[in-house]
Structures are given as structure tokens and as C-alpha cells.
Amino acid sequence: MFKKIFEYAGPYKKNMYVATVVVLVSVLMGILPFVLAYQVISPLVMGDSVETEFVLLRVIGVLICLVLQAFFYGWGLSISHKAAYNTLFRLRVSLQKKFEKLPLGIVEEKGTGTIKKLFVDDVDSLELLLAHSVPEGIANLLIPLVIYVAMFCADWKLALMSLASIPISLLSMVIMYSVGMKRMGPYYQSAQKMNNTIIEYINGMEVVKVFNRESESYENFRKDVTDYRDYTLAWYKAAWPWMAIYGSLLPCTVILTLPLGAWFVLCGISTLPDLILVLCLSLSIGIPLLKALGFMETIPNLNYKITALEQMLNTAPLQAAEDDFHGQDFNISYDHVSFAYQTTQPGPDGKPIIAENEVLHDITFVAQAGQKTALVGESGSGKSTLAKLLIHYYDPQKGSISIGGQKLCDMSLEALNSRISYVAQDQYLFNTSLLENIRLGRLDATDEEVMQAAKKARCMEFLEKLPQGIHSMAGDAGKMLSGGQRQRISLARAILKDAPIVVLDEATAYADPENEEKMEAAIAELVEGKTLVVIAHKLPAIMNADQICVMDHGKMVATGKHQELIQACPEYQKLWKAAQDSAEWKVSTAKEGR
Numbered sequence: 001m002f003k004k005i006f007e008y009a010g011p012y013k014k015n016m017y018v019a020t021v022v023v024l025v026s027v028l029m030g031i032l033p034f035v036l037a038y039q040v041i042s043p044l045v046m047g048d049s050v051e052t053e054f055v056l057l058r059v060i061g062v063l064i065c066l067v068l069q070a071f072f073y074g075w076g077l078s079i080s081h082k083a084a085y086n087t088l089f090r091l092r093v094s095l096q097k098k099f100e101k102l103p104l105g106i107v108e109e110k111g112t113g114t115i116k117k118l119f120v121d122d123v124d125s126l127e128l129l130l131a132h133s134v135p136e137g138i139a140n141l142l143i144p145l146v147i148y149v150a151m152f153c154a155d156w157k158l159a160l161m162s163l164a165s166i167p168i169s170l171l172s173m174v175i176m177y178s179v180g181m182k183r184m185g186p187y188y189q190s191a192q193k194m195n196n197t198i199i200e201y202i203n204g205m206e207v208v209k210v211f212n213r214e215s216e217s218y219e220n221f222r223k224d225v226t227d228y229r230d231y232t233l234a235w236y237k238a239a240w241p242w243m244a245i246y247g248s249l250l251p252c253t254v255i256l257t258l259p260l261g262a263w264f265v266l267c268g269i270s271t272l273p274d275l276i277l278v279l280c281l282s283l284s285i286g287i288p289l290l291k292a293l294g295f296m297e298t299i300p301n302l303n304y305k306i307t308a309l310e311q312m313l314n315t316a317p318l319q320a321a322e323d324d325f326h327g328q329d330f331n332i333s334y335d336h337v338s339f340a341y342q343t344t345q346p347g348p349d350g351k352p353i354i355a356e357n358e359v360l361h362d363i364t365f366v367a368q369a370g371q372k373t374a375l376v377g378e379s380g381s382g383k384s385t386l387a388k389l390l391i392h393y394y395d396p397q398k399g400s401i402s403i404g405g406q407k408l409c410d411m412s413l414e415a416l417n418s419r420i421s422y423v424a425q426d427q428y429l430f431n432t433s434l435l436e437n438i439r440l441g442r443l444d445a446t447d448e449e450v451m452q453a454a455k456k457a458r459c460m461e462f463l464e465k466l467p468q469g470i471h472s473m474a475g476d477a478g479k480m481l482s483g484g485q486r487q488r489i490s491l492a493r494a495i496l497k498d499a500p501i502v503v504l505d506e507a508t509a510y511a512d513p514e515n516e517e518k519m520e521a522a523i524a525e526l527v528e529g530k531t532l533v534v535i536a537h538k539l540p541a542i543m544n545a546d547q548i549c550v551m552d553h554g555k556m557v558a559t560g561k562h563q564e565l566i567q568a569c570p571e572y573q574k575l576w577k578a579a580q581d582s583a584e585w586k587v588s589t590a591k592e593g594r
């Protein structure tokens with residue numbers, strides 16, 4: 001289970017071994033006082049005389065042992081912490097490298113909360129394993145084993161008695177472990193959900209307040225926080241009785257040795273010095289045993305976190321070559337493409353398992369270079385997913401997508417990105433000036449070229465009204481810009497980029513009429529002479545498309561021009577009728593409102 005994590009220790013594995021040996025010496029120092037005590041008690045009990053100097057030397061010996069125990073313990077832990085934090089560092093770097101190569105869609109799906117939890121909390125929790133469980137667990141387990149061997153050599157019958165509490169303790173620990181593992185999945189998922197919800201709650205506060213959705217948003221927040229509390233308590237409730245049994249039984253190594261041993265001595269089966277030795281040694285191993293097995297309590301939790309980390313580290317990277325684009329043209333071909341989203345759920349043993357949900361089934365079509373191809377279909381039919389595959393957000397599980405005859409997986413992401421402009425509804429503005437935000441379209445563009453792009457995207461009218469114009473910071477300006485205006489900034493970015501392929505994902509879906517008109521004008525500038533793939537809910541806007549592809553439940557049911565589809569495709573007829581009904585409804589409500 002922990003093998004992979006130890007691989008990340010690299011050169012620091014050596015430190016871990018040294019730390020274990022040093023902690024071992026510290027545990028030994030904790031045992032020695034009991035042996036010294038035995039040396040004093042044994043002659044006293046046997047009625048022999050003991051010299052003061054003999055006792056004083058043992059007392060000094062006990063003090064030295066205690067000092068050395070603390071010293072070696074501190075030293076061992078400082079070595080193990082160095083190894084642990086360097087391993088965590090190496091693990092985080094590997095995770096970051098992994099994330100760089102992951103399909104962007106998967107990163108987005110995970111959500112900020114989950115990613116933060118993975119990078120910060122889950123990795124941090126391994127500190128317990130590496131800095132404590134390994135050196136302390138091993139040392140505290142090894143020394144009692146050696147002591148038991150010594151006890152067996154002294155008197156095997158008495159040694160067996162001192163082992164009596166261990167089987168019941170171990171059994172309750174195994175039960176605790178198995179019930180804990182079953183509840184670990186839901187507990188872990190609820191923690192992830194709570195993290196995501198808290199981040200969403202904070203990020204969405206503005207929208208929530210504007211739309212007066214505070215109570216609903218708070219309810220979601222409250223539900224996830226409550227779920228987390230309930231799952232945590234459920235885990236403790238199930239595991240706690242077993243923890244209590246083994247925690248109290250395990251150190252009771254003298255529970256049988258004392259009464260039965262005394263009886264054995266009276267019957268002449270064992271000798272008194274042997275009984276005293278076994279009693280002293282049994283007392284000495286109680287604490288190390290409890291410490292060693294105490295680390296076992298953390299295993300279900302660690303096991304789940306390590307599985308989640310390993311799943312992330314084992315996630316297949318995006319299939320992309322280093323090659324440049326060398327397609328013959330900008331024809332886009334989908335060739336028998338099927339795609340499934342992956343979701344993580346807790347399995348029957350509590351460990352996370354990955355479930356797949358196929359949302360695109362065997363899609364084949366060609367978007368001709370220089371033409372306008374529209375994807376239409378009901379909500380959830382798979383239009384956006386189809387577009388996201390084209391910008392290589394994900395790899396399809398079956399089939400392939402190519403541009404000009406070159407498969408996406410045979411070109412680098414840079415090569416693809418410089419040939420596609422993707423404009424979605426919610427474009428991100430970085431907290432730098434609006435000028436720099438537009439310049440992201442082409443980093444070597446001059447200020448003049450940026451201004452030209454802003455003009456073409458009909459941005460100047462609102463940019464001029466900002467206190468510092470196009471030099472205003474997006475963070476400050478973002479609050480002053482409407483959604484449509486922010487989107488025109490992203491259209492300016494795409495115009496500047498001037499990529500030969502443009503993908504518009506419902507760019508004007510929620511724009512108000514005034515903004516929509518300006519956005520249409522900006523889009524017209526952007527798409528002129530380009531290969532255009534457009535996803536639209538508003539069917540009249542794509543009536544003139546060269547090709548309309550109709551999606552239904554993840555399948556492409558028809559392709560053709562508007563007139564052909566309106567006659568032959570029932571799914572398209574349904575969409576068209578719905579579009580007309582909605583237009584009529586808008587006209588009638590507008591009339592009523594007059």
C-alpha cells in the first residue's frame with residue numbers, strides 16, 4: 001500500500017532507516033530502567049542485602065537512560081521529519097508535473113477544493129506516516145518482540161501469560177480497521193465535497209446576493225458541512241468501541257502474569273526472580289506496544305488518501321505528441337468518436353473507484369474548412385463535450401479527431417492551440433490590465449494591434465468610459481463590466497489571435513439584445529474566412545450554416561442544411577418548433593408589457 005509513497009522518498013529513504021535505528025535506541029533506553037529496577041527489587045524480595053552504592057548506581061543509570069531516551073527520540077524524529085518533508089516536497093512536485101500533463105477537462109472537473117485538498121491536506125497527512133509511523137512504529141514493535149524472546153528464555157510459561165491480552169486486542173484492532181475502512185470512502189468524499197462547496201460559496205457570494213439566493217446557498221453549505229460532521233461521527237462511532245477495547249487491554253501485560261505467576265511460584269513451577277523479571281519486562285513493553293499499534297488507527301484514513309493520490313498519479317496523461325501541425329488544410333474530422341466522463345465514487349470496501357458514463361456514442365462527421373458548421377440539440381445532448389474534444393480538453397476513449405488529416409494526439413497542444421480560438425460563455429479574465437488580457441490572444445502583438453482588435457470586437461465604447469481606459473485592471477474593471485462586455489474582451493482576444501479555426505460555444509446565449517447585436521458584429525469580424533464550429537441554442541442564428549449537425553442523447557442523428565433537416569429530421573423539427581414557440585412567446589410577452 002505504501003510502496004509507491006516510499007518511492008518518492010528517493011535519496012531520503014536512507015534518512016528514514018537511520019531515523020528508525022535512532023528511535024530504536026531511544027525505545028531501548030525506555031526499557032532499560034525496568035531491567036535496572038529488576039536488579040534492585042529482585043535481591044530485596046529474595047531477602048539478600050543490597051549495598052547503597054549498588055542502588056545509587058542503578059538510580060543514576062535510570063536517570064541517564066531517561067535523558068538518553070529523550071535525546072535519541074528527538075534526534076530520530078528530527079531525521080525522520082527531514083526525510084518526511086523532503087518526500088512531501090518531491091511528491092508535490094510530481095503531482096504538479098502530473099497535473100501539467102493531465103487533460104484540462106479532468107483538472108477542471110476536480111474542482112479547486114479537491115485539488116487544494118489533494119496538494120495540501122492529503123499530502124500533509126503523509127507526514128504522520130513518514131515522520132512518525134515508520135520510525136516509531138517499527139522501533140516500538142521490534143523492541144517488544146526482542147523482549148518477548150528474552151522473557152521466553154527466562155520462563156516460557158510466564159512469558160505466555162504476559163501475551164494473554166494481545167490476541168483480544170489484535171482482534172478488536174482488526175475489527176476497528178475493517179469497519180473504519182468501510183466508512184472511510186463516504187467520509188473522504190464528504191470532506192472533498194465540503195471543500196468544493198466552501199470555495200464555491202465564497203466565489204459565488206456576489207451572484208448569490210444579487211439573485212437573493214442566500215438562504216438556498218447557505219442551505220447547500222450547511223448540508224455539506226453537516227454531512228461531513230455526520231460521516232466523521234459515524235466513523236468514530238463505529239471504530240471507537242474497538243479502539244477503546246484494544247487501547248485498554250493492550251498495556252495490561254501483567255493481567256494474568258501477576259496472579260497466575262504468583263501461584264506458579266507458590267507451587268514451585270516458576271522461581272520468584274524469574275517472575276519479578278517477567279513482571280518488570282511486561283510492564284516495560286506496555287507503552288511501546290500501545291504506541292506502535294496506535295499508529296494502526298491512522299491506517300484506514302491514510303490508506304484512502306494514498307489510494308486517491310495514487311489514482312491521481314496514475315491518471316492517464318493527455319495523449320499529445322511533440323510534433324508541430326502539418327495538416328493539409330483545416331477540415332475537421334470526427335471519426336467514430338465515443339467519450340465517457342469519469343467520476344470517482346466510494347467502492348464497497350471504502351476505496352475510491354472510478355465509474356464511467358458514456359455521453360458521446362460513435363460520432364462521425366466532417367466540418368469543412370472555411371465553412372460554418374453548427375451543432376444543435378437538446379440540453380445535455382453532448383454539444384459542448386464534442387467541442388471540448390476538439391480543443392483537446394479530453395482524449396476520446398474510442399475513435400479520433402483530426403485536422404487536415406493529422407490526428408489531435410499526433411500534434412502538440414501548443415500547435416493545436418495556436419490554430420484554434422475557443423470562445424465559451426464564461427471566459428476568464430486575469431487580474432492584469434484589460435490590454436494585457438486581450439494581448440493573451442497573441443503575446444507578440446503591439447499595443448496598436450491590441451487596440452485594433454478591441455475596436456473590431458466593439459470594446460472601445462465601454463473601454464473609453466473606464467477611468468484608465470484599456471489600461472484598467474481587469475479585477476477592478478471586471479466589476480464594472482457587464483457579462484456581455486467581458487465577453488467582447490474575450491472576442492477581442494480571439495480576433496487578435498486570428499486562428500484559422502474558431503469554436504463558439506453558445507457565445508451569445510445569455511446576452512441581452514443590445515449586447516447581442518454588438519457581439520454578433522464582433523463575431524462576424526472574428527469568423528470571416530475561418531473554419532467555424534458553433535454551438536447554438538438559438539436556431540434562427542444558425543439557419544444559414546453550411547452544415548447543421550443534430551445531436552440527440554449523445555448520438556449524431558442527422559447532418560444537412562436547414563431546409564433538408566426541417567423536412568427530414570424529426571429531432572430538428574422539434575427543436576425548430578421549440579425555437580419558434582419561444583420567439584412567439586417573447587413577442588406576446590413584449591406586447592403584453594407595452
Ligand SMILES: Nc1ncnc2c1ncn2[C@@H]1O[C@H](COP(=O)(O)OP(=O)(O)OP(=O)(O)O)[C@@H](O)[C@H]1O
Binds near residue numbers: 341377380382386
Ligand atoms: N464534467 C462532467 N462530468 C460528468 N458528466 C458531464 C460533465 N459535463 C457534462 N456531463 C454530462 O454529459 C452530457 C453532455 O453534456 P454537454 O454539456 O456536452 O451537453 P450540451 O448538449 O452541451 O448541453 P447544454 O446545451 O445544456 O450545454 C450531459 O449528460 C452532462 O450531464
